[in-house]
Amino acid sequence: MPAENVPPIKVVDLHKYFGPLEVLKGINFQVNHREVVCVIGPSGSGKSTLLRCINRLEEPTAGKIYIEGEDITDIDADVDKLRTKIGMVFQRFNLFPHLTVLRNLTIAQEKVLGRSKSEAEDVARKMLERVGLSDKVDEFPIRLSGGQQQRVAIARSLCMNPDMMLFDEPTSALDPELVGEVLDVMRNLALEGMTMMVVTHEMGFARQVGDRVVFMDDGVVVEEAPPDELLLNPQEERTRKFLEAVQHY
Amino acid sequence: MKKRTRQKLIRWTLYLVLVAGVAVLGLVADWPTIQRVFFNPQIAADMFPAVFTIAAKNTLIYTFAAFAFGLVLALFLALMKRSSIKPYRWIAITYIELFRGLPALVTIIFIAFAIPIAFPGTSIPGGTLGKGTIGLGIVAAAYMAETIRAGIEAVPRGQMEAARSLGMSHGAALRYIVLPQAFRIIIPPLTNELVLLIKDTSLFFVIGGTITSKELTKFGRDLMSSTFNATPLIVIAVVYLIITLPLTRAVAQLEKRAARAR
Numbered sequence: 019m020p021a022e023n024v025p026p027i028k029v030v031d032l033h034k035y036f037g038p039l040e041v042l043k044g045i046n047f048q049v050n051h052r053e054v055v056c057v058i059g060p061s062g063s064g065k066s067t068l069l070r071c072i073n074r075l076e077e078p079t080a081g082k083i084y085i086e087g088e089d090i091t092d093i094d095a096d097v098d099k100l101r102t103k104i105g106m107v108f109q110r111f112n113l114f115p116h117l118t119v120l121r122n123l124t125i126a127q128e129k130v131l132g133r134s135k136s137e138a139e140d141v142a143r144k145m146l147e148r149v150g151l152s153d154k155v156d157e158f159p160i161r162l163s164g165g166q167q168q169r170v171a172i173a174r175s176l177c178m179n180p181d182m183m184l185f186d187e188p189t190s191a192l193d194p195e196l197v198g199e200v201l202d203v204m205r206n207l208a209l210e211g212m213t214m215m216v217v218t219h220e221m222g223f224a225r226q227v228g229d230r231v232v233f234m235d236d237g238v239v240v241e242e243a244p245p246d247e248l249l250l251n252p253q254e255e256r257t258r259k260f261l262e263a264v265q266h267y
Numbered sequence: 268m269k270k271r272t273r274q275k276l277i278r279w280t281l282y283l284v285l286v287a288g289v290a291v292l293g294l295v296a297d298w299p300t301i302q303r304v305f306f307n308p309q310i311a312a313d314m315f316p317a318v319f320t321i322a323a324k325n326t327l328i329y330t331f332a333a334f335a336f337g338l339v340l341a342l343f344l345a346l347m348k349r350s351s352i353k354p355y356r357w358i359a360i361t362y363i364e365l366f367r368g369l370p371a372l373v374t375i376i377f378i379a380f381a382i383p384i385a386f387p388g389t390s391i392p393g394g395t396l397g398k399g400t401i402g403l404g405i406v407a408a409a410y411m412a413e414t415i416r417a418g419i420e421a422v423p424r425g426q427m428e429a430a431r432s433l434g435m436s437h438g439a440a441l442r443y444i445v446l447p448q449a450f451r452i453i454i455p456p457l458t459n460e461l462v463l464l465i466k467d468t469s470l471f472f473v474i475g476g477t478i479t480s481k482e483l484t485k486f487g488r489d490l491m492s493s494t495f496n497a498t499p500l501i502v503i504a505v506v507y508l509i510i511t512l513p514l515t516r517a518v519a520q521l522e523k524r525a526a527r528a529r
Contacts (some may be wrong), residue, residue, distance in 0.1 A: 075428050102434035112429035116448050125443055126433035171429075173270060 023225035024087040026182045026213045027072060033083035034067055041067045045081070049182070054214045056224035057244070059234035060260060065217045068234070069184050072215070073104045085228040086181065102130060105175030105183040109190050113159035113169040119146070119170050120155045123177050131178065138195070149203050165196030169203050170179050182213035189220060201227075205241060225249055233257045307498040314490065314502050320488035321479060323506050325395075329468040329482055332400040334461055337407030345410035345419060346441075357410065361385035366409035372470050379474045395476035403467055407460060414456045418449035455521045462514050466507070483507060 027049040034042040041064045049055050057065045070076040072083055074090060074097050083090050090100050114122050123142035127133045133141070146152050150171040159167055168188055175183060185204065191199040201223050208214055208227050218224060224231050225245040232242040233252070241254045252258045268276075268294060348359035379398040383390045391398045422445050430440035450457075469484035481489065487503035 069373050073432055075432065098436050100432075101432055104432070106429075106432035108429060110423075110425055112423075112425035112450075113299050114426065114429070114444055114452060126430070126435055129443060130434040174433070220481055 019050070024088055025084070025140075027074070027215065028084040028087075029068070030082040030084070032068070032071060032083065033075060033079045034064070034071060035079045036182065041237055042071070042078075043118045044241055047232070047239060048213050049213060051134070052211045052213055053229045054208045054212075054216065054227055055230050055232060056228035057215065057217045057232045058219070058221070058224060058260075059240075064184055065234045066186055069169075069215065069217050069250050072143045072184060073101050081162045102178045103181045105172075105178065105180035106264045107168070107171055107183065107185045107188045108167065109187040111159075111164070111191070113167055113171055113173045113174070115159050117156070117158075118149070119157050119159065119162075122159065122170060123174050126174075127177050141177050142173070148176065148206075150199075153236060154236050163196060164192045165199045168192065168200045172200075172203055172207075176207075181217070185216040185218070186220065189218070219264070221249060221261075234262065235260065256263060277347050282382060303496075304437060305429060305497050307494075307496055307500055308496040310490075310494050310496050312504050318483070318486065318502060322481055322483045322503065323510070326465065326468050326482040327510070329396060329399050329459065329471060330401070330465045331465055332396060333403040333407055333468070336400055336404035337411055337464075341411035341415055342409035344408060345415035348412065348416055354453060356465060363409045363412055366406050367413075369406075371403060371406045371467055372473065374406050378402035378405070385494065395471055395480040395482075399468065399471040400475050403464065403470070406467075407464055410463075411457065411460055414453050414460065415449065418453035419496050420447060421452050422448045452525075455518050455525065458514060458518045458521065460466060462511050462518070465511055465514075465526075 027047075029045050029047040032045040032047075033044050034041065043064075045064075045068055047068070058171070059065050067076055071078045072085075073259070074083075078091055081091070085100050085103065088100065089095060091096060095229070113119075114125070115266045120139065120142055123145060124138035126134060127138035127141060135193060143152065145154065146155060149172055151166060151173070152170055154162060154166065154170070159170065162170065170190075172183075188204070189200050192200065196219070201220060204216070205227050206213070213215065216223075216228070228245045231237065231248045233240045233243045233248060233256075235253070235256050240247060240254060241257045243253075248257065252261060344359045344362060347355040348363070350356055350359075356435060375398070378401050393400070409486055426444050426448065427440050430444040431437070435443070467480050471482050472485040472488060476485075485508055487499040488500035489496045491497060
């Protein structure tokens with residue numbers, strides 16, 4: 019377990035270009051131990067790119083990212099090992115369609131952490147129970163609803179015993195009636211003290227579960243504050259405009 | 268004339284032309300000669316069991332050897348073509364374009380005869396099997412490399428990302444997550460390639476070899492020369508179809524199933 023005073027995620031002056039396009043324009047940002055940070059903002063604002071830089075699915079162009087104090091942009095950093103500490107949940111679930119639910123949860127435990135088959139399966143069953151899907155152990159992902167698939171994806175990440183979890187619009191690809199079950203799982207995680215960074219459009223979730231909300235626009239952090247402050251009383255014009263547009267109906 | 272009457276008339280005319288054509292052929296053709304030259308039961312009977320125990324067996328051995336060798340080579344080529352290191356990509360592209368652009372026969376002749384000339388005293392070991400497998404495998408690899416690459420690219424990028432985010436190395440993610448899905452996608456085109464290879468082993472006749480190394484085509488052709496009769500060719504044609512037809516049917520079934528799954 020990391021020391022409590024070292025922030026799990028610390029981003030310093032992060033820049034990211036896609037070709038000539040500057041997507042992140044100097045981000046400074048931190049997530050503290052056991053904190054739930056929700057990142058909101060219009061599409062194209064760079065929030066997903068920021069999230070993907072944090073576990074190096076995207077290469078930062080410039081700047082530093084520290085995970086539990088360790089610089090992961092360092093050329094000598096063991097990125098594979100760092101990634102096991104960072105759970106990642108994708109918008110499109112990205113379950114492995116050729117493997118059963120159980121195998122989805124055990125394969126990385128065995129190949130990366132070197133756990134035995136029986137040990138990995140014990141952990142997997144425990145995590146499936148945690149997301150309420152114990153009865154789906156032997157199903158293939160295609161047979162599950164979107165909400166169930168996303169809960170399996172969360173369980174798959176939890177199997178690696180991550181110190182923190184990144185969520186990249188985890189409910190954006192779901193039918194509206196399936197959003198709740200995924201958010202419930204996420205709220206329980208937050209209540210259990212998981213450090214979480216959540217890119218989301220679910221303002222209700224941000225307000226109820228988030229400790230802090232970050233508003234991003236055009237590659238910069240415009241404003242960050244506790245949810246009630248930011249969502250009800252935004253200081254910046256851009257934040258106000260975005261919230262008005264989102265809450266129009 | 269009414270439209271329906273006219274259509275009826277056209278149909279009947281077409282039938283009549285067909286029947287007349289067949290009848291003329293039947294009357295004009297020299298049936299006893301055709302039967303003697305193409306369907307001589309004694310010559311056909313003499314081909315057994317060797318046509319199966321030697322010729323068909325060798326055809327299958329050569330096919331699977333070339334397929335296995337080609338598949339391994341193709342996997343490396345496909346990965347090279349996707350490499351982030353440019354020279355690797357260039358090598359793969361050159362290889363693929365070169366051997367897809369050449370007749371397979373030229374490559375086989377090159378391996379079997381040009382190498383011993385170029386390097387006196389050396390020869391590809393393993394006789395017909397060794398030379399043919401390498402020659403045909405080299406060609407097959409060029410085609411299969413493109414198939415495998417397409418298969419890898421058909422696996423959504425999120426699969427690699429999910430595997431990497433769980434801490435798997437690039438190699439482990441390829442091996443456990445991406446390639447198993449890619450191969451599932453390319454089973455039909457790979458089976459097609461296998462059928463092509465079965466037929467291409469007929470090119471091995473140029474290599475020569477011993478009595479026991481003959482595949483179907485050389486077996487049939489040699490018998491045709493010695494008996495001065497075309498029956499052996501008919502027999503090996505039937506044997507080829509016995510091998511290839513089930514495979515092409517299987518490919519059709521696999522493709523149908525893949526289309527349904529989508």
